[in-house]
Amino acid sequence: MSEPILEVSGVAKTFILHLREGAKLPVVEGAGFDLHAGECVALGGPSGAGKSSLLKMVYGNYRVDAGAIRVRDGEETVDVATTAPRRLIKLRDTTMGYVSQFLRVIPRVGALDVVAEPLVHDGVPVAQARARAGALLARLNLPERLWQLPPATFSGGEQQRVNIARGLIAHRPLLLMDEPTASLDAANRGVVVELIEEKKRAGVGILGIFHDTEVREAVCDRVIDVTSFGRAAA
Numbered sequence: 001m002s003e004p005i006l007e008v009s010g011v012a013k014t015f016i017l018h019l020r021e022g023a024k025l026p027v028v029e030g031a032g033f034d035l036h037a038g039e040c041v042a043l044g045g046p047s048g049a050g051k052s053s054l055l056k057m058v059y060g061n062y063r064v065d066a067g068a069i070r071v072r073d074g075e076e077t078v079d080v081a082t083t084a085p086r087r088l089i090k091l092r093d094t095t096m097g098y099v100s101q102f103l104r105v106i107p108r109v110g111a112l113d114v115v116a117e118p119l120v121h122d123g124v125p126v127a128q129a130r131a132r133a134g135a136l137l138a139r140l141n142l143p144e145r146l147w148q149l150p151p152a153t154f155s156g157g158e159q160q161r162v163n164i165a166r167g168l169i170a171h172r173p174l175l176l177m178d179e180p181t182a183s184l185d186a187a188n189r190g191v192v193v194e195l196i197e198e199k200k201r202a203g204v205g206i207l208g209i210f211h212d213t214e215v216r217e218a219v220c221d222r223v224i225d226v227t228s229f230g231r232a233a234a
């Protein structure tokens with residue numbers, strides 16, 4: 001097999017609750033797994049097991065107490081656990097995408113441009129980026145009358161589709177997905193399953209949280225049980 005795109009090893013994290021007299025809440029300990037190009041891996045385990053925390057550590061939003069999170073970036077390997085913030089931002093710009101449940105709305109920017117933006121960032125001409133954004137929004141059944149409007153007032157499911165389109169439009173070799181189908185109906189869940197399968201065929205490695213069993217079974221090659229990472233009793 002090829003070299004992994006993501007290698008997590010010995011990762012540990014304990015939350016310190018400053019408002020609770022510094023109480024310690026261990027979340028994961030000794031977390032380790034690999035992710036290869038073209039593979040989709042789900043983080044599994046019951047509510048509170050630490051799935052979101054681990055995903056946020058991989059993206060670099062949560063600091064880790066120990067261990068390494070190595071992401072392959074072309075010829076280089078970047079350890080998210082220790083790299084400088086600037087390098088992390090560069091890694092996110094080119095290599096590591098994130099599709100969260102919620103859209104961070106950009107004020108006054110219409111849905112089409114919100115979706116096209118990562119392509120424009122990559123140097124694709126604006127007209128071409130908008131055309132691709134429109135094609136993706138059409139696939140996700142977002143009515144064309146909404147495309148020019150800022151998504152702030154969209155329904156939860158509409159915002160989530162804008163978010164998915166924005167997260168999937170550009171090629172990023174590693175994609176992190178946090179419940180990408182949480183507010184979607186069956187038809188749109190099916191479209192997201194297709195889009196994820198296309199990403200896998202394009203060699204993208206995907207790490208995600210998929211509570212929807214049908215979606216998880218359709219797209220994931222493996223499930224990693226986060227409870228196996230020795231979370232001590234709180």
Ligand SMILES: Nc1ncnc2c1ncn2[C@@H]1O[C@H](COP(=O)(O)OP(=O)(O)OP(=O)(O)O)[C@@H](O)[C@H]1O
Nearest residue numbers: 015017025027045046047048049050051052053054
């Ligand atoms: N920022 C934080 N500060 C303090 N504790 C936190 C923080 N984030 C998460 N936790 C705690 O860490 C534990 C794991 O939470 P996490 O959200 O990672 O679980 P999860 O497996 O994703 O759960 P769910 O399936 O319910 O979303 C929980 O007990 C939670 O209260």
